[in-house]
Amino acid sequence: MPPAPPHRIRLRTRAWLARRKQHLAFRLILFCVALRLRWLAWRDPAFRKDLQRRNIMMVWRTHDGRIARWFHFSPNRVRSGSGLRERCDIAVRFQDADYGATTLIQLLDNQRLFFVGMRQGKIRLNGNIKGLLWFRTVSEYLVPGGVQIWRPRARARREDRPRSN
16 A cells, blocks of 8 residues: 555645634735824824824724724824724725735835726725825825944045045
8 A cells, every 4th residue: 555645735724724824914904004104103203294184093904804904084183993883984904915915015016006906896995085186195204214223334535535624
């Protein structure tokens, strides 16, 4: 009798694991966006200036509502939490977690990708569109630009330094 084959993961189980991976990626991206927004509200004066006149509740979610995160933008503060909120000014619904994760990752390079998804019906909006347009302008703050914490600052050579007389 031949030896038993090693345990193989069934095809259905592999598909389930792939879906779980995308769910986790979407949740992690939304969580990181929440942390970054809170940090910006605490440390960045330009972002705080944009928050001064805002009181917006925004929900980002999948179509079925299994994965959701809400963001509340108020003067000098950004709060966030997981789950759905009954009262929200803007609701952004993605077709599924896979599409949401890939769109949010690619959104940093191509802002028009969001509107392409809306045209295709894979992203749906409920509520005030002005708040979403404001968030699009604020999304430029999400990627730290020019700040390189992990690299030491290059020293200026003697020729490059200004001479004092």
